[in-house]
Amino acid sequence: MQKTKSQISLPTARFDEVFSTEKGAIYQSDEEVCWYVDFAGKLAKFDYRNLLKLQKAVYKIDIENLLLSSDKSPDLEIIFICACDHCYVLSLIEIISLKELLQGAFVMLELNHIIFDRLHRLVG
Amino acid sequence: MKDIIRAKCLISSDIEALINQQIKKEAHSSAIYLAMASWCNQNGFDFSSDYFFKQAEEERMHQLKFYKYVLDMGGSAISPDITNVKQEYNSFREVFEEALDQEISVTQSIKNIAARCYKEQDFVTLEFLNWFFKEQREEEYKARRALELFDVIGEEGTGRWEIDKHVNKISYQEA
Ligand SMILES: [Fe+2]
Ligand SMILES: [Fe+2]
Numbered sequence: 001m002q003k004t005k006s007q008i009s010l011p012t013a014r015f016d017e018v019f020s021t022e023k024g025a026i027y028q029s030d031e032e033v034c035w036y037v038d039f040a041g042k043l044a045k046f047d048y049r050n051l052l053k054l055q056k057a058v059y060k061i062d063i064e065n066l067l068l069s070s071d072k073s074p075d076l077e078i079i080f081i082c083a084c085d086h087c088y089v090l091s092l093i094e095i096i097s098l099k100e101l102l103q104g105a106f107v108m109l110e111l112n113h114i115i116f117d118r119l120h121r122l123v124g
Numbered sequence: 125m126k127d128i129i130r131a132k133c134l135i136s137s138d139i140e141a142l143i144n145q146q147i148k149k150e151a152h153s154s155a156i157y158l159a160m161a162s163w164c165n166q167n168g169f170d171f172s173s174d175y176f177f178k179q180a181e182e183e184r185m186h187q188l189k190f191y192k193y194v195l196d197m198g199g200s201a202i203s204p205d206i207t208n209v210k211q212e213y214n215s216f217r218e219v220f221e222e223a224l225d226q227e228i229s230v231t232q233s234i235k236n237i238a239a240r241c242y243k244e245q246d247f248v249t250l251e252f253l254n255w256f257f258k259e260q261r262e263e264e265y266k267a268r269r270a271l272e273l274f275d276v277i278g279e280e281g282t283g284r285w286e287i288d289k290h291v292n293k294i295s296y297q298e299a
Contacts, residue, residue: 016125030126048132052200109129116127 019104023097026105035105039098044086053081055106058099066092133198139249140199142237147190148204149233153226154183155209160219162211169216169284171292175270179223182263186256193252216284217274224267231260262296269294 015027015036024039034047037054046054057079066075077095079088090098135143161176194201213219234256241250273287 018125028125028128030128033126033128033131048128049200112125113127113130116130 019101019108021097021101021104023094024101026101037101039101040088040090040094042086046084046086050081050084053084054079055102057081058095058102061095061099063092063096063099066095135194135197135199135246135249136244139237139240139244139246140194140197142240143190143194143199143249144202144204146233146237147187147194147201148206149230150183150187150190151204151206152209153230154180154187155206156226157183157223159209159211160213160223163213163219164216164288167216169288169291171288171290172216172219175291176219176223186259189255193249197248216287217271217279220267220271220274224264224271227260227263227267231257231264234260262298265296266294 014031015029018026018028018035020026024037027036027038028034029036032045034045035051037044037046037051061077066077075092077090077092079090081087088094088098133140157176157180161173161180164170164173164176191201210222213222234253238250238253238257241247241253270291273290277283277286277290279287
């Protein structure tokens with residue numbers, strides 16, 4: 001596996017999986033101090049500010065309201081983040097999946113933070 | 125896996141959200157005091173009007189102090205939308221009653237932030253909040269004293285004129 005990777009010269013930076021679901025995954029790169037969101041068919045890089053903006057943008061979508069709205073407008077939501085190269089055009093189902101992915105990732109990041117605080121920073 | 129978020133920001137997202145709420149509250153207080161200054165001025169209570177102008181400025185300063193703290197800690201400070209500013213009052217006394225209510229509710233919401241800090245063991249923010257607790261001591265004292273003038277002096281005859289003259293003289297000597 002490692003060999004094939006280097007042959008097609010993928011980035012050598014090490015990724016840690018933060019959280020994944022059937023629909024996508026979020027990885028952290030310690031070296032680049034950023035996260036990679038693998039979702040809706042693309043791998044997008046987010047720095048700290050932009051990941052928080054993505055979280056905010058997704059969390060504030062009123063899913064219930066979209067589900068209940070009876071108008072004929074297509075159930076597509078555009079997630080655009082200022083000063084960030086990425087933009088998502090997602091269906092309702094995809095929004096729910098992305099929200100689930102982000103929620104899971106932030107729980108894992110929080111857990112990682114607790115472990116650092118209680119263990120590494122005390123003992124190390 | 126490194127703790128990137130912690131390296132970027134000292135305060136948690138919950139504390140950040142609470143302080144942003146407080147920023148809005150201070151901005152709202154400032155706007156309310158400005159409305160009170162206007163009402164007092166229009167009704168001939170010049171000293172009280174000055175007093176509320178000063179209060180409005182102080183609240184603005186509190187807002188900025190919280191704002192700068194969030195930014196200094198690496199968080200994102202949100203410039204608040206201010207709506208629902210009461211412009212009309214039924215009486216001179218009502219203005220002071222509401223001023224005291226406003227201060228009590230500010231003290232309460234800062235206590236709420238501190239409670240969250242204890243839960244998270246965020247001693248850094250707690251220490252920062254201490255300045256505000258001391259400030260609220262003075263703010264509530266002044267608001268209470270102002271309201272008490274209505275009972276001590278009484279509103280009959282030239283009472284309100286007398287109350288207005290005294291409002292600006294209220295000062296707090298720290299215990
Ligand atoms: Fe204040
Ligand atoms: Fe105040």
